Amino acid sequence: MSLSHPVLSVSGLSKAFTIHQQGKRxxxxxxxxxxxxxxxxxxxxxxxxxxxxxxxxxxxxxxxxQAGSIILHxxxxxxxxxxxxxxxxxxxxxxxxxxxxxxxxxxRQPTVDVVAAPLTAIGVPLPxxxxxxxxxxxxxxxxxxxxxVAPATFSGGERQRVNLARGLVHRPRLLxxxxxxASLDRRSADLVVAAIRAAKQAGVxxxxxxxxxxxxxALADDVVELSRPAEAACAA
Amino acid sequence: MIDRIQDGPVIExxxxxxxxxxxxxxxxxxxxxxxxxNVCPACGSVVAVAEVSFRLWPGEILGVMGESGSGKxxxxxxxxxxxxxxxxxxxxxxxxxxxxxxxxxxxxEARRLRDTRFGMVxxxxxxxxxxxxxxxxxxxxRLLCCGERRFHAIREAALGLLDRTEVPRARIDHQPGxxxxxxxxxxQIARALAPNPELLLLDEVTTGLDLSVQxxxxxxxxxxxxxxxxxxxxxTHDLGVVRLLAGRTMVLRHGRVVESGLTDQILEDPQHPYTxxxxxxxx
Numbered sequence: 001m002s003l004s005h006p007v008l009s010v011s012g013l014s015k016a017f018t019i020h021q022q023g024k025r026x027x028x029x030x031x032x033x034x035x036x037x038x039x040x041x042x043x044x045x046x047x048x049x050x051x052x053x054x055x056x057x058x059x060x061x062x063x064x065x066q067a068g069s070i071i072l073h074x075x076x077x078x079x080x081x082x083x084x085x086x087x088x089x090x091x092x093x094x095x096x097x098x099x100x101x102x103x104x105x106x107x108r109q110p111t112v113d114v115v116a117a118p119l120t121a122i123g124v125p126l127p128x129x130x131x132x133x134x135x136x137x138x139x140x141x142x143x144x145x146x147x148x149v150a151p152a153t154f155s156g157g158e159r160q161r162v163n164l165a166r167g168l169v170h171r172p173r174l175l176x177x178x179x180x181x182a183s184l185d186r187r188s189a190d191l192v193v194a195a196i197r198a199a200k201q202a203g204v205x206x207x208x209x210x211x212x213x214x215x216x217x218a219l220a221d222d223v224v225e226l227s228r229p230a231e232a233a234c235a236a
Numbered sequence: 237m238i239d240r241i242q243d244g245p246v247i248e249x250x251x252x253x254x255x256x257x258x259x260x261x262x263x264x265x266x267x268x269x270x271x272x273x274n275v276c277p278a279c280g281s282v283v284a285v286a287e288v289s290f291r292l293w294p295g296e297i298l299g300v301m302g303e304s305g306s307g308k309x310x311x312x313x314x315x316x317x318x319x320x321x322x323x324x325x326x327x328x329x330x331x332x333x334x335x336x337x338x339x340x341x342x343x344x345e346a347r348r349l350r351d352t353r354f355g356m357v358x359x360x361x362x363x364x365x366x367x368x369x370x371x372x373x374x375x376x377x378r379l380l381c382c383g384e385r386r387f388h389a390i391r392e393a394a395l396g397l398l399d400r401t402e403v404p405r406a407r408i409d410h411q412p413g414x415x416x417x418x419x420x421x422x423x424q425i426a427r428a429l430a431p432n433p434e435l436l437l438l439d440e441v442t443t444g445l446d447l448s449v450q451x452x453x454x455x456x457x458x459x460x461x462x463x464x465x466x467x468x469x470x471x472t473h474d475l476g477v478v479r480l481l482a483g484r485t486m487v488l489r490h491g492r493v494v495e496s497g498l499t500d501q502i503l504e505d506p507q508h509p510y511t512x513x514x515x516x517x518x519x
Contacts, residue, residue, distance in 0.1 A: 017505070018507075019512065020508075020509035020512055021509065021512065021513065021516075057504070057505075061498055061501060062498070062500045062501055062504050062505065063501065063504065063505040064497070064501060064505055064507065085484055085496075085497060085498055086291075086293060088498060089483055089484070089498065106455075106458065106480065107451070108451065108455060120462055126462075
């Protein structure tokens, strides 16, 4: 096996929210430093309020961090904390998948197109994108009769599998998972875990938050502990 | 289409400013979000927009958000060459590489660009459609502007565009006045798309329509983006519309850009007090 290289290096990442109307500053993540390697799973752990989800959102550029760097390695490397918006969009489209416990997708779109969307967004023709989507949906064992239906009526487990299928369809280098098995029944959770293992095998670098310590033990190669930001940081 | 980013931006606006009135050296300095006004206290001129800069890439949808009077429609009018800026430049690059500065272009070239390279969809269908001719005629007018003269080719193209925008073919000879509001908007989109434009400007196109009709138009806009890869500027006061359509969003207030960024960042981590207030009041 080849030596696993870092795909993402996060260093000194801090994020606080300033709420102008109330004149408040709410610290959320403080000085997070870690790396995520190809073919390995890094688990973010820590108490509620330690900023685990915040770190994922900063990496995805949904949140703008106050300090720190978020280097997506490549040629050239990209600092997601400071790069321009188009570079961030490009990284999202090609390199990074972000799967939360909620399925954010266009309403009214058939499941197969929801899953195919990341491919069509990078210019893959629709028929090929749909074919790749069907392969992913089959792997995640989503019943075929659901493929042409919009996921709005799906159960939590079914939605989550659609979500993961979409995250993996364009073969991202970095997969971020925020409680991917939360509130799933046993069988759905097992299917999701199997898909995570397969992605790891395929060399995807994975950064994950699990609510279940047993999953951290079973899946994580590296564990990063975040602590709640110090109260002193609250002064505006 | 993210991959076309290397081609360079379709639109590059720098310091776009439009002042209505005689203007004075202090107009820009004394107006804007910081002062909470867009009327110059020194000379009484209206600063519709000032110092607006942005880039729009092929296949990208840029959301322009703000309340009425914020300057969002002024930006669209400047892009569509219905109005000219008092200061600033707008570079428009055609796909074959030819670039123009829209701020200093002559009227003949402006007409050519409007007729053949741009598409515009208005909130008010009376501004975007000719109610005196049929649906087919509305599309044909645009194709004629592009130099198409063959009757059958025009009719075939019009039918294709009606299919594309889900207007029943049987309605081709009906006048827009006989259409529902949603269908009028779809016909406007068909007309705008006729010359296969490189820039599509959409000004509050779903405002005032029923929710189900809005949904159908938003879906149509997304499928056009997916299939044709045309760059779009979507002006709206509706957070839901930018959430659904736009990859990036620019927030205007008192004629100034107060914040711009990836749409999900604008909605989930707004930085400017005004954007925070806007997002909070929508929830």
